[in-house]
Amino acid sequence: MVSTHPAGVQNSGRQYLPKATDTTSPNQELLPLTARINSSDRLEIGGCDVTTLVQQFGSPLYILDEDTLRSACRQYREALQKYYPGESQVLYASKAWSCLAICAIAAQEGLGVDVVSGGELYTALQAGVSPHKLYFHGNNKSLEELKLAINSGCTVVVDNWYELQTLGDNWSSVIGDSESGNDPLSIPHSPIRIMLRLTPGIECHTHEYIRTGHLDSKFGFDPNQLDEVFAFVSQHSALNCVGLHAHIGSQIFEQQPHQDLAGVMVQWLKKASSYGLQIQELNVGGGLGIRYTEADDPPSIEAWVKGVCTAMQEACAAQQIALPKLLCEPGRSLIGSACVTAYTVGSSKTIPGMRTYVAVDGGMSDNPRPITYQSVYRAVVANKMCAPVAQTVTIAGKHCESGDILIKEATLPPSEPGDILVVLATGAYNYSMASNYNRLARPAAVVVKGGEANLILRRETYQDLMRQDCLPARLSSEA
Numbered sequence: 066m067v068s069t070h071p072a073g074v075q076n077s078g079r080q081y082l083p084k085a086t087d088t089t090s091p092n093q094e095l096l097p098l099t100a101r102i103n104s105s106d107r108l109e110i111g112g113c114d115v116t117t118l119v120q121q122f123g124s125p126l127y128i129l130d131e132d133t134l135r136s137a138c139r140q141y142r143e144a145l146q147k148y149y150p151g152e153s154q155v156l157y158a159s160k161a162w163s164c165l166a167i168c169a170i171a172a173q174e175g176l177g178v179d180v181v182s183g184g185e186l187y188t189a190l191q192a193g194v195s196p197h198k199l200y201f202h203g204n205n206k207s208l209e210e211l212k213l214a215i216n217s218g219c220t221v222v223v224d225n226w227y228e229l230q231t232l233g234d235n236w237s238s239v240i241g242d243s244e245s246g247n248d249p250l251s252i253p254h255s256p257i258r259i260m261l262r263l264t265p266g267i268e269c270h271t272h273e274y275i276r277t278g279h280l281d282s283k284f285g286f287d288p289n290q291l292d293e294v295f296a297f298v299s300q301h302s303a304l305n306c307v308g309l310h311a312h313i314g315s316q317i318f319e320q321q322p323h324q325d326l327a328g329v330m331v332q333w334l335k336k337a338s339s340y341g342l343q344i345q346e347l348n349v350g351g352g353l354g355i356r357y358t359e360a361d362d363p364p365s366i367e368a369w370v371k372g373v374c375t376a377m378q379e380a381c382a383a384q385q386i387a388l389p390k391l392l393c394e395p396g397r398s399l400i401g402s403a404c405v406t407a408y409t410v411g412s413s414k415t416i417p418g419m420r421t422y423v424a425v426d427g428g429m430s431d432n433p434r435p436i437t438y439q440s441v442y443r444a445v446v447a448n449k450m451c452a453p454v455a456q457t458v459t460i461a462g463k464h465c466e467s468g469d470i471l472i473k474e475a476t477l478p479p480s481e482p483g484d485i486l487v488v489l490a491t492g493a494y495n496y497s498m499a500s501n502y503n504r505l506a507r508p509a510a511v512v513v514k515g516g517e518a519n520l521i522l523r524r525e526t527y528q529d530l531m532r533q534d535c536l537p538a539r540l541s542s543e544a
């Protein structure tokens with residue numbers, strides 16, 4: 066469908082500019098907090114002209130605004146300090162986007178990091194994150210991953226019986242057998258610091274692929290087995306169970322599910338104490354949603370934290386127990402709104418009476434969320450921020466896949482080849498889920514601040530794409 070808007074009625078660029086206040090919660094904005102329109106009517110982020118950034122660093126380009134990321138980190142941390150009288154710790158869920166620079170910024174802001182693979186763990190360690198603030202998740206951790214986690218001294222969030230038994234019953238022999246000469250009793254960081262991930266059976270309204278807290282989930286121990294799990298842990302001195310964890314899902318706008326979760330977790334804690342377990346930490350996971358379109362209305366970071374803190378205190382008071390250390394591990398609401406992806410417009414195709422496709426130089430390989438979750442995004446044209454909206458077009462990627470559509474209905478000024486189309490709120494689960502489908506090179510990423518732009522991820526080259534290729538001699542044309 067091609068729809069035409071009366072020229073000048075709506076302005077495509079301006080409508081998404083953020084409210085300029087210190088307390089603006091980044092997850093409630095579509096553009097990073099530093100986004101402005103400069104005197105050339107072009108989009109500026111972190112004091113850098115986006116069109117110029119693309120000329121400098123190439124296209125497509127992820128542009129991460131450091132101030133927005135830091136602001137989100139601080140808002141979580143300060144809200145916990147304000148509303149929770151006990152100890153607390155915010156962890157950055159690095160599955161949202163794991164790289165050295167982002168882990169380093171999170172660590173500088175006092176956050177710990179939640180990792181879910183050996184690769185994410187290695188990245189966080191290399192970025193200088195303190196192992197005491199690293200929590201290792203996963204429903205099928207390999208022995209190699211467990212060794213890396215335990216040797217580096219981070220906390221293992223145990224997800225299931227197989228893992229619990231591996232660590233509790235067999236860990237010494239696993240280490241002893243696989244590393245000859247290694248005395249099993251001299252395992253560093255023994256006993257092993259663990260948390261238990263439990264499934265709370267709490268439903269929330271989000272896409273079924275990103276719901277995790279309902280009973281029919283692959284993650285965590287079934288709550289009906291709490292007694293057996295706590296009994297097992299209490300009988301295994303190799304395990305130092307410091308906490309309990311739950312995560313109910315992602316991109317959640319309601320506050321009630323996390324508040325209910327706090328109550329459920331306090332009951333678990335009480336039960337654990339009847340088995341002699343001294344649980345000191347409760348981690349309520351992540352999940353706070355962000356605004357991808359004007360229709361999205363997530364609570365602010367402060368409101369979300371306040372709700373969880375209040376519920377936790379009420380539940381502890383009701384059960385007459387001391388406040389545990391409260392942890393949360395947001396990903397999307399820390400990084401999502403801090404980044405945009407800039408593409409260059411190329412070909413277009415108009416099907417009369419149906420729609421106009423406008424193609425860009427990336428697509429499902431740099432942002433697989435639309436094709437995976439039917440996620441809806443908004444876009445602006447960086448070099449035409451004040452041009453009136455003229456038409457609704459479909460933004461297509463360049464992949465050999467009909468479903469490679471970034472935005473089904475984008476309301477934009479008339480676009481032409483060479484325009485810089487900027488898709489908003491692409492910081493979470495974009496680069497981290499990017500692929501090389503069709504052998505497209507992954508784009509570069511820059512961090513911007515105060516008019517300066519620094520590369521944080523190099524653009525892949527054709528050589529990078531072939532780095533893992535092996536050509537057996539008998540297949541070589543020169544053989």
Ligand SMILES: Cc1ncc(COP(=O)(O)O)c(C=O)c1O
Binds near residue numbers: 314394
């Ligand atoms: C265990 C766990 N913690 C934290 C997160 C981060 O969630 P979000 O990015 O929605 O804050 C996820 C992802 O859903 C998760 O699975």
Ligand SMILES: N[C@@H](CCCC[NH3+])C(=O)O
Binds near residue numbers: 160275434493494
């Ligand atoms: N990848 C999902 C979120 C998964 C959360 C991880 N448990 C998304 O883009 O929305």
